[in-house]
Each structure stands twice: as structure tokens, then as C-alpha cells.
Amino acid sequence: MVDGTIASALPGCGFVAAAPAGTPTVELLVARTLLSTSAATLAAVDRALVPILEAFPGSPKAWVLRARLRTAEDKDLDALAALSTARDLHPARRET
Numbered sequence: 001m002v003d004g005t006i007a008s009a010l011p012g013c014g015f016v017a018a019a020p021a022g023t024p025t026v027e028l029l030v031a032r033t034l035l036s037t038s039a040a041t042l043a044a045v046d047r048a049l050v051p052i053l054e055a056f057p058g059s060p061k062a063w064v065l066r067a068r069l070r071t072a073e074d075k076d077l078d079a080l081a082a083l084s085t086a087r088d089l090h091p092a093r094r095e096t
Contacts, residue, residue, distance in 0.1 A: 023048070023051050023052060023055070024048055026049075026052060026059065026061045026062050026065060027061075029045050029048055029049055029052075029065055030061075030065050030068075032044075032045050033045050033065060033068055033069060033072070034068075039073075042069055042072050042073070045065075045069060046066075046069050049062060049065060049066060049069070053066065058089055059089075060086040060087075060089040060090040061086075063082045063083070063085045063086035063089065064082070064083065064086045066079075066082040067079040067080075067082035067083040067086065070082060
């Protein structure tokens with residue numbers, strides 16, 4: 001991975017075209033979320049997550065991250081809704 005984007009991580013893969021250019025990977029956003037104590041950083045991660053969820057609405061990883069962000073914002077009902085979506089997509093995933 002050259003610059004943390006989906007396209008640089010997986011050059012030549014057809015599904016990469018679905019993600020907007022310069023979109024960070026879910027893993028990079030998770031790392032930023034886990035390391036952040038700043039509301040501004042968490043808001044930036046949440047904004048970066050929007051195009052990922054639009055391009056890949058079937059990604060349980062992205063929905064788990066949305067839940068983590070909502071938990072950090074004390075929006076527990078939104079966090080539970082995001083976790084429910086992730087669980088519906090992939091019930092065997094440990095985080096869901």
C-alpha cells in the first residue's frame with residue numbers, strides 16, 4: 001500500500017473503480033479511530049467513511065467502524081443500528 005488508498009493497495013482490481021479516488025481504506029480509518037482522542041479527528045474519519053459506505057454498503061468492517069464512531073460520540077442507538085447492519089451482513093464476524 002503506497003498511500004493508504006484502496007486503489008494503491010489493489011491496483012488493477014475491477015472493484016476498486018467503485019471507490020472514489022483517494023478514498024482511504026477501512027483499515028486506515030479504524031487505526032485513526034482507535035488512536036484518536038480528538039473529536040475533530042473522529043469527525044474527519046466519519047466524513048471519510050461516507051464514500052466507503054456508499055461504494056461498499058455490504059462491508060461489515062465499515063459498519064463496525066461506523067458503530068465505533070457513534071459510540072465515541074455517545075450515540076448508542078446509532079451505534080447499535082450500525083452493529084445490527086454489520087451482523088446482518090456477516091453474522092460470523094467476531095465484532096458483530
